Amino acid sequence: MSTVSAGRLAKIFVEVADTMVDEFDLIEFLQMLGDRVAGLVDGATVGLLLADAKGRLQFMAASDETTKLLEMFQIQGSDGPCLDAFRGGAPVVNADLRAAAARWPRFAPVAASVGFRSVHAFPLRLRKEVIGAMGVFGRQVDDFDDTDVQIVQALADVAAIGLLHERAIRRSEALTEQLQGALNSRIVIEQAKGVIAEAHNVTVDVAFELVRAYARRSNRRLTDVAQLVVTDLPALPDLARPDERFRR
């Protein structure tokens, strides 16, 4: 990935550093970070985890659904590269998943079985504190050289610093407030998926697509739409009415 142009890289860094927006949304920000990193590395997918107030890693964002499941699997199984990067505070790079069964007995076989060959994980660091981890998954063995590692780690560092400087608050409590709010928003999204799945008689995955498509169409935030779905569905007539195309 060292072939990425300096211009493109600079653009991504500016984007990741720009957290001083009016309505900062932690999940959207991490989603953007994941998408940008995935775009840097050919064929890679990216997942992001942050530690909650109890110090437990929580899934925050992923560039695709399979990666989301793999990240959640790491948290549940308590083994995997992201956990190692989080605990050790240092990158874990160039791991060949076919040769990693001893290192991650639960994670490695599952990741290999869904088609991944390599994995890299980077800590999200804030000064001396590790606040989370980012996993980069590849379907080929695609080793990072030192420059690649430095670039991705620098992006992760810029993102972590940006999180604290969000809204220019220097209070240490600000990140906790944001993170706990974001975790609750994720729950609202899951509840909204259930509401739409039941109302439209579709699977929860199709329900998520319906909610997401509606949010895009109406140019509203996913979390705001999800909140309305659960608390006041009649206010969203387009979503309240079952769409025949998605009937099971």
Add this chain to the structure above:
Amino acid sequence: MDDEFADGAQRAATPPAQPLMAGDEVEPLRQVCADAAHALDACGVGLSVMTTDGTHGMAAASDPVTARIEELQFTFGEGPCIDAFTASRPVLISELGPAALRRWPVYTPAVTNAGIRAVFAFPLQVGAARLGVLDVFRSRAGPLSRVELGEAFTFVDRAVTTLLDGQERTPAASEGPNGLDRLDEAFNHGAELFQAQGMVMVQLGIPIAEALVRIRAYAYTEGRPLREVAADIVARRLRLDHDRHGDGA
């Protein structure tokens, strides 16, 4: 389906039957507040029950002085607790200084006069099911340590569990920690549990908070893990409207 939604919306607009609770329901909440005050080195902890339609009130506090302080935010209609509820996220004010005074011009002098220097307000919620707020008051300025913050969230989970189960039944002493484990587990990995809550809400035409109570009641009655029940609901192997066991047992 439309009618069911209309019904659900209407019921959602009705205040819960006992917003401020009977005596036997207050005691477990008071205990949570007292335990939290002790563990977090706070001068008091208060718990208020709130709903999105504006019904609210102090439900329990660690002591009578804190109860009066907890009520101040409702008297003035402003404060960290109200903001935490509205924004669905904690509001952690480690020093009630000039910034707090600008944000809550009436509330801030009132609580500082009562000797409070820091307020930490934690919403009691599960996604869109918003139940109330737990307020931790300290007589000295300074943030909660990382360990204290983790402990505070454990008390928040306990308060949520107590509020949810208190509406249906008083859990047997032996069920307490078990129930807490289940909820804790659900918070960790429970996408399916949250999806099931949304589905049951539509099936029964009830507000989301009541759907949580129904699923928990069903799991207790059947003696099954919450996650397993949720998985059955999401896989459409189980509907609570077809099963009488789940109804207020």
